Amino acid sequence: MKAAVFTTRFRERLSFEGIFLLILLATIILRFYFLDLKLFHHDEAIHAWFSYRLLTEGIYSYDPMYHGPFLYYATAGFFSLLGDSDLVGRFFPALLGTLLVTLVYPIYKLGYLDRKQTLIAALFLAVSPNMVYFSRFLRNDIFIAFFTMLLLVALLYYFERRQMRYALIAGAAIGLGMSAKENMPIIILIFGVYLFYLVWTGKVQLPTHWIRDLVLGVLVAFGITVAFYSSFGAHPEIALTWWIQAIEHWISMHQMQRLGGPPYFYILLFILYEVPILILAAVGVLQFVDIRGILSRWRERRISHAGTWGIGDDAENREEAPPAVEPLPVEQTPGFRDRLREILSGTGKIRPVDRQKEFARFAIFWMLLSLAAYAYIGEKVPWLILHQLLPMIFVAVYAMTTRKAVIAVAASVFLIAMTFHVAFTPADINEPIVQVQNSEELRGVFAEIDAADRVAIATENYWPLPWYYRGDNASKLSYYSQKVSEATIYGGDFDMVITHDGNTYPTLDGYVKETSRLNYWFSYDENKERLFEYYFLRDGNMGSRNIEVFTRVPAGTTA
Known part of the structure; x- marks a missing residue:
C-alpha cells in the first residue's frame, strides 16, 4: 500500500513541467x-x-x-x-x-x-x-x-x-x-x-x-x-x-x-x-520523408505492374481497362498577380497545417x-x-x-x-573543440610573475598576459613584442624575462631558464595514424606554442 502511494505521488510530482524544471536546473x-x-x-x-x-x-x-x-x-x-x-x-x-x-x-x-x-x-x-x-x-x-x-x-x-x-x-x-x-x-x-x-x-x-x-x-x-x-x-x-x-x-x-x-x-x-x-x-x-513508405509503395507498384501485364505482355493476358471516370471540377487557381494581391492584403484561404x-x-x-x-x-x-x-x-x-x-x-x-x-577537466585536453586554448601551465608562470617586481616580455606571443595583468598590476610588465639585446635585459634590471622558444636566448647570465606551454591545440598530424584509438582514448600529442621563462637567481646563489 505504501509503495503504491509513493509511486502515485512520484508520478504526480514528476509531471511534464517538473521534468522540464529538472532539466533547467x-x-x-x-x-x-x-x-x-x-x-x-x-x-x-x-x-x-x-x-x-x-x-x-x-x-x-x-x-x-x-x-x-x-x-x-x-x-x-x-x-x-x-x-x-x-x-x-x-x-x-x-x-x-x-x-x-x-x-x-x-x-x-x-x-x-x-x-x-x-x-x-x-x-x-x-x-x-x-x-x-x-x-x-x-x-x-x-x-x-x-x-x-x-x-x-x-x-x-x-x-x-x-x-x-x-x-x-x-x-x-x-x-x-x-x-x-x-x-x-x-x-x-x-x-x-x-x-x-x-x-x-x-x-x-x-x-x-x-x-x-x-x-x-x-x-x-x-x-x-x-x-x-x-x-x-x-x-x-x-x-x-x-x-x-x-x-x-x-x-x-x-x-x-x-x-x-x-x-x-x-x-x-x-x-x-x-x-x-x-x-x-x-x-x-x-x-x-517516410522512406519506408516510399519503398513499400514502390514494391506494390512493381507487383501490381507485373500482375497486370504479365510476363509476356500479350494482349490476351492484359486485364480490361477500367471505365473512364468523369473528372471532378477543379477549383480555379489564382494567377500570380491575384495571389500576390491576396498575400499583401492578408486575405485568401489558409491551408490546414500539421504544426x-x-x-x-x-x-x-x-x-x-x-x-x-x-x-x-x-x-x-x-x-x-x-x-x-x-x-x-x-x-x-x-x-x-x-x-x-x-x-x-x-x-x-x-x-x-x-x-x-x-x-x-582541470588540465590541458587534446580536443579539437579547444582550438587554441591557453595552457593551465601558465598558472605556475603567473605565480612567478606575481613574486617578481619587473618582467620583460620579449615576444609577440604574450596573450593572455595583458588581461591577467591589468590595472595596477600592468606596470610590472614591459612589452617589447620581440627578442631584444641582452644589454637591454641587463640594463632593465628585470627579475623575469619571457621569450618564445623559437626565438630566445641560449642562456642569460644570472638567470635560470624553464620552458612552459603557452597555449595548445589538437594536432591532426600527431594523431592521424591512430584516429580510431584516439576517438576512444582522447590522448596523444598536442600541438603547442611554448615560452621560455628566465628567472633571476637571488644574489649569492649559484645559477
Whole structure:
C-alpha cells in the first residue's frame, strides 16, 4: 500500500513541467558551476581585455577581426556591476546559454513540439558538449544562438497572436544579433526564405497590419544596430561603413582560409562530440520523408505492374481497362498577380497545417542550409558548430515515440560524459573543440610573475598576459613584442624575462631558464595514424606554442 502511494505521488510530482524544471536546473549547474575552472582561451582574453578598456578608458571602435560590439558593451556592463574577473566575463554567455533552453517551452506551448519532443530537445540543449562548452566561453556564438531562438519564438508568436509586440521582439533579436556577429545574416536569410514559402503556399497568412509591424520591427533592428556600431554616437561614421568592412574582411578570410579545413570539417566534430544527435537527426530526416513508405509503395507498384501485364505482355493476358471516370471540377487557381494581391492584403484561404510536421520541415531546411553554408565558408572554427547543432537538435526529436525517447535519454550518457571531459577537466585536453586554448601551465608562470617586481616580455606571443595583468598590476610588465639585446635585459634590471622558444636566448647570465606551454591545440598530424584509438582514448600529442621563462637567481646563489 505504501509503495503504491509513493509511486502515485512520484508520478504526480514528476509531471511534464517538473521534468522540464529538472532539466533547467541541470542546465544552470552545467553552465555556472566552477565557471572559472579553466584559464581564458586566447580569444576570451582579448575580448575581456577590450571590454575592460571600454569600461575603464571608454575606448572602443568596431574591428571585424573581433566581431560585433555587443559582446564588449555587455561584458563591460557586467564588469561594472560585478567586477572584472574570468568568472564575471563568462557570466553573460552562461546566462544566455541557460535561457536558450527555456525558449524551447514556448515553442511547445504553441503546439509545434509535443511533450516528448520538448523534453528531449531541452535535454540535448542542456547537456550537449558544444552547447555547454561555448556557454562557458566569452565568444559571440552563444549570443547568436540565443538571438536566433528568440527570433524564432517571436515570429511563431507573431503569426499566432498577430500582435505588434512580437514584431518588435523579432526586430530586437535581429538588431542584437547583427550587433553580435557577422553571421547573423545567414540566419535571417534562411528564416526569410522559409517564411516566404509559408506565406506563398498559404500555410501562414500575413495580418492586415503587417506593413506597420514590419516597418516598426525594421526600425528597432536598425536603431539597435546603428547604436552599437556607432559606439552610441562616439563613432557615427562606423554606422555607415561597418557592413562594408565586415564583407571585405570575411571575404578575405574565406579566400585566405587562415583556419581552413575540408567541407566535412563540422561533420567530424559532430561525430566526436554530438554523435547521438547526429544519428537521431539522420533518422528524423528519414522518418520525415517516410522512406519506408516510399519503398513499400514502390514494391506494390512493381507487383501490381507485373500482375497486370504479365510476363509476356500479350494482349490476351492484359486485364480490361477500367471505365473512364468523369473528372471532378477543379477549383480555379489564382494567377500570380491575384495571389500576390491576396498575400499583401492578408486575405485568401489558409491551408490546414500539421504544426509539428511543418516545424520539422522547417528544422530540416534550416539544418541543411546551415550545414551547406558552413561547409562552404573557408574559415573553419569549432564554435561555428553551434549554428548547425541548434536546428539539428529539432530535427533529431521529430516523431519522438516513447521508444525513441528512451534511446535518446540513454544516448545522452555519451553527451554528458563528453561534456564533463571537455568542460570540467582541470588540465590541458587534446580536443579539437579547444582550438587554441591557453595552457593551465601558465598558472605556475603567473605565480612567478606575481613574486617578481619587473618582467620583460620579449615576444609577440604574450596573450593572455595583458588581461591577467591589468590595472595596477600592468606596470610590472614591459612589452617589447620581440627578442631584444641582452644589454637591454641587463640594463632593465628585470627579475623575469619571457621569450618564445623559437626565438630566445641560449642562456642569460644570472638567470635560470624553464620552458612552459603557452597555449595548445589538437594536432591532426600527431594523431592521424591512430584516429580510431584516439576517438576512444582522447590522448596523444598536442600541438603547442611554448615560452621560455628566465628567472633571476637571488644574489649569492649559484645559477
